[in-house]
Amino acid sequence: MNDIDPTNASASGISAEERQWAMFAHLSALLGLVIPFGHLLGPLVIWLMKKETMPFVDQQAKEALNFQITVSIALMVAAILIIVVIGIALLPLIGIAAIVLAIMAAIKANEGVAYRYPFTLRLIN
Secondary structure, three states: OOOOOHHHOOOOOOOHHHHHHHHHHHHHHHHHHOOOOHHHHHHHHHHHHHOOOOHHHHHHHHHHHHHHHHHHHHHHHHHHHHHHOHHHHHHHHHHHHHHHHHHHHHHHHHOOOOOOOOOOOOOOO
8 A cells, every 4th residue: 555665754765764863963962961061972973873874864963063063162152251241141042042953953854854053163074
C-alpha cells in the first residue's frame, strides 16, 4: 500500500537517522544549561563524530557550533557591559534568544530543512 521507506520519509531525501542527529546537534547546545561549556561541547562532539559519514549532520552541527561560538562572544560582551548597566538586560535576552533559536533549528533539522541561524559568525566552514 504505502511504499514510503520509514528511514527516508523526508521529501528532501535525508534519512531519518541523519535528520535525528542534526536535531541532536542543535539541541545538544542546551547542555550549557547544566555543564560549563556544554553549549560548545555538544555540537562539537556530534560534528566530530558524524562529519565524515553524514553530510547533513556535518552542515547542521557546524552551523550549531558557529552559533554557539557567536552566543559565547555576545555573552562576554554583555558581561562587560554590565559596568554601564545595559549588560544586565542583554544577558537574559541573549540567553532566551539562544534557547529559542536552538529549538527552532532542531525542529527544522528534524524536518530535513537546513537551518541557518541569523546574526551568526561562520568561523568553522
